[in-house]
Amino acid sequence: MTKNLLLGLILGLGGCAQLDPQQAALATSIAPSEVDWARASGNNTVTGLALIKADGTTHTCAGQSANLIPDSAYARARMTAIFGSATQGMRAASRGPVKFERDDPLYVATLRTTRCDVAGSFSFPHVPDGVWYVTSSVKWDGAAQVEGGSLMQRVDVRGGKLVKVVLR
DSSP states (O other): OOHHHHHHHHHHHHHHTOOOHHHHHHHSOOOHHHHGGGGSOOSEEEEEEEEEEETTEEEEOTTSEEEEEEOOHHHHHHHHHHHSOSSEEEEEGGGOOOOOSOOOHHHHHHOEEEEOOTTSEEEEEEEOSEEEEEEEEEEEEOSSSEEEEEEEEEEEEOSSOEEEEEEO
16 A cells, blocks of 8 residues: 555544534533533523424423523533524424433533423523523324424523523
């Protein structure tokens, strides 16, 4: 083999081993300093409703979890992997869940969760200033499979405000 061909082969194989930014963020642990702010009690409240209209019927997240997740590189990569966006989205139940190799312990420790009431409403009081992801699922039994899906929206919460979110 010539030196140039061998060098090209080595460089080409080395390029295959690199992770794209999303994979790299999911493979890197969250630095505590990136999410410590989310553990504090704040003066904001995030309330919301999760619903999907289908075939003339409104389905809600009643009885399902609603989650409030602090922004981090890991959270942005995870939202993009699930929803195709880090700002808002829906993932149809028919697509199945996205499997992750691991859940970062700080991702799990700093997420807040509550249950949607019978009307599909949820509330997170005492939220500190920052960027958060609100997620929930709206699912129901269809004729042949589970219908609906998971919903997400990014929110910027600041200044002791009441932030209302409608996931659809």
